[in-house]
Structures are given as C-alpha cells and as structure tokens.
Amino acid sequence: MTDGDREEDAFLARLKAFEGRPAATAAQGKDPVNQPMIRHWCEAMGDTGPAYTGPDAIAPPTMLQAWTMGGLSGHTAGTGRSTAYDELFALLDGAGCTSVVATDCEQEYLRPLRPGDTITFDAVIESVSPRKTTKLGTGHFVTTRMDVRANGEPAGTHRFRILKYAPAQRKPRAAKALRPRPVVNRDNQGFWDGVREHRLLIQRCTGCGTLRFPWLPGCNHCASPDWDTVEASGAGTVFSYVVMHHPPFPAFDPPYAVALVELAEGVRMISNITGVPYDKVRIGMPVQLEFLRVDDDLELPVFRADGG
Incomplete structure (x- = not known):
C-alpha cells in the first residue's frame, strides 16, 4: 500500500465517522401544510388533479420535502438543526471538493399531508461514499435521510443525495460541432x-x-x-x-x-x-x-x- 492509499483510507475513515450523525432532530417546518403553497406548486407543475383542491384537499405527495425547507432565510438557531452537515462540508471543502451538485432523491409516502398539518422531521447523514470520479470531477456522494412526521405521525421518508467534488480540469475545446439534426417524419x-x-x-x-x-x-x-x-x-x-x-x-x-x-x-x-x-x-x-x-x-x- 502506498502513502497515497493510506492517506485516502484515513480521509475516508474521517468521512465515514459522520455516517449516522443527526443533521436535524425534531426540527419543525417553517409553515404548516397550507393551501396557498399547494396551489403555487400545482400551478408551477401544471398539475390540475382534483385531490389538491376543495375542502378535502391533500398536498401532492412530491411536496414532502417542500414543507421541511428553510427557504432563502434558512432555519433559525435552536430549531433542531445540528452542525454535522456543516462540519462534513468543511472537511470536504478542505480536501478541494468545493463544488456540489444534487444527483437524485428517493421518497416514500406513508400518509397524505393535509392543510393544517404541523410538520416535524429528523434528518441523519446516512452514507458517505468512497472517492468517485465522474465527468464533473472527483469527490464523494453524501446521502441524507429525512423522516417526516405530520402532527406527530409518520408521513414519509425523503432521501437526498449530492456529489461534493473537486471540478475536473477542462480539456481544450475541439472544433465546434454541429447542432443535432431534428427528426423529421410524416407526422411533423x-x-x-x-x-x-x-x-x-x-x-x-x-x-x-x-x-x-x-x-x-x-x-x-x-x-x-x-x-x-x-x-x-x-x-x-x-x-x-x-x-x-x-x-x-x-x-x-x-x-x-x-x-x-x-x-x-x-x-x-x-x-x-x-x-x-x-x-x-x-x-x-x-x-x-x-x-x-x-x-x-x-x-x-x-x-x-x-x-x-
């Protein structure tokens, strides 16, 4: 094993120590589930489903994460947030992984969310991957799991994965390629x-x-x-x-x-x-x-x- 391999293993061990650490405990959404946000969401998505309007309206299931977000002003201190995520990001930044991109999310729905529901949630750093090399650059995938409750009842689980990476060096551009040709057929x-x-x-x-x-x-x-x-x-x-x-x-x-x-x-x-x-x-x-x-x-x- 080379010195480089040993350094990489030691760094990965420091990253892995964050697995299982809470990122938020009993944190509360900034607003209850409410009809105006449901309406804005449906208008933006072009979703005219009848289940999202009227006296028995529910929130679209894919809004699960929306009720936990802090918006531009973020979450205030003392709302259940821990420093674990910031500490992990600082460690990755120090290793040159200064860029971040969201890669995917997974959601599981346990019960509908209705206007008036109070949202609380726990979040945990679920996993940090070994070093991966992508077209964007080299870095580590970080997965956070959030367990969401409505009025104290389990409502769903949201897993969110990001890549924290050091940008790859751009290669010199080749001669400019032609735009892709549209597919022309008898219908168009x-x-x-x-x-x-x-x-x-x-x-x-x-x-x-x-x-x-x-x-x-x-x-x-x-x-x-x-x-x-x-x-x-x-x-x-x-x-x-x-x-x-x-x-x-x-x-x-x-x-x-x-x-x-x-x-x-x-x-x-x-x-x-x-x-x-x-x-x-x-x-x-x-x-x-x-x-x-x-x-x-x-x-x-x-x-x-x-x-x-």
Whole structure:
C-alpha cells in the first residue's frame, strides 16, 4: 500500500465517522401544510388533479420535502438543526471538493399531508461514499435521510443525495460541432416546412378546434385524425425555464437557458431565449419569435426577449 492509499483510507475513515450523525432532530417546518403553497406548486407543475383542491384537499405527495425547507432565510438557531452537515462540508471543502451538485432523491409516502398539518422531521447523514470520479470531477456522494412526521405521525421518508467534488480540469475545446439534426417524419414534416418559410405553424383539430403542439397524428382531446394549421403570431411569454450547466453537449456552450414558452395562441413549446443573458431570463418575460440560423443547413425557431 502506498502513502497515497493510506492517506485516502484515513480521509475516508474521517468521512465515514459522520455516517449516522443527526443533521436535524425534531426540527419543525417553517409553515404548516397550507393551501396557498399547494396551489403555487400545482400551478408551477401544471398539475390540475382534483385531490389538491376543495375542502378535502391533500398536498401532492412530491411536496414532502417542500414543507421541511428553510427557504432563502434558512432555519433559525435552536430549531433542531445540528452542525454535522456543516462540519462534513468543511472537511470536504478542505480536501478541494468545493463544488456540489444534487444527483437524485428517493421518497416514500406513508400518509397524505393535509392543510393544517404541523410538520416535524429528523434528518441523519446516512452514507458517505468512497472517492468517485465522474465527468464533473472527483469527490464523494453524501446521502441524507429525512423522516417526516405530520402532527406527530409518520408521513414519509425523503432521501437526498449530492456529489461534493473537486471540478475536473477542462480539456481544450475541439472544433465546434454541429447542432443535432431534428427528426423529421410524416407526422411533423409540415412544421419543418413552415420553419423553412419562417412560419411557426400550429396544428388545429378540425373536429373540435383544439390547438395542439407539438405536432401529433391525432387530437388528444377528441381523437379525430383530421386537422389543419394556423400560423402563430410569434408573441409569447416564458412559462418556465431551466439553466443548463451540465452535462455538456456538442455544439452547445453552457450555461444557457432553455424555456417553455406559452404562445399567445395558448399552446406551449420548448426553445431557447435570445437577446438577454441566461441569468436574466424570468418567468412571465414577454418574448417574440425569430428564426436563428445555427449552421448552413439548419434554421430553428427561437424567442427573443422583448427589448433585448
């Protein structure tokens, strides 16, 4: 065994000592389960399930973690939080693992959460992995388990896993690759024909008049296979968006914003936002259609922020 191996084993032993240490004990959510937060969540997710409204409403199960979060202001002292997580992060930071990314979560639901329920929870550092090397860099996966209670009754379990890592050295960029080619078939050929003419075409069911996007062979409202098209005005607003940092794709230069744009006609489409930096894109921002030539053979519909 080399000196490097011994040092790595000793460091891992220090990390493993955190396994089983509580990160929070009998901590309390900042707010009871409440209808306004349920409504905001459902609107953001586009979830119109009837179980989440009315006098017998329940919270969407996937909101389990939301009731335990401290928000931008965090949790105040004396609310059951321990220093274990901060100590573990400081140890990893000192080893050069200064970056962090959430990797996945697992949830188990034991009973519905209803408006008025008081949320308490215990959290424990469940596991710290040996050193792993990923495309992002080299570091350790840390898994935290949170046991959530509603009015003192077990309500669910939430496991959250992050990678705390030292960023990999970036390799010199090769010659810029071409954007991926869209898949054009008999169901969407008309859409791409319209793009070549600088027209954004939306399908319209001739049976019930419902507009639909993306293009489909039949109406998902009345099942009619008959349709024609209407041309979009090009006006829209940002309904939702994400900023892509990782993974890198050939021909794309992260970070960049990918938005779900709601057109004035009522349908939504995914595209890029131009005219403003990626960190200035906002929900509700008005945008206008334009066509962007990305290479000699490909032109795409994108949306420019008004005034950008």
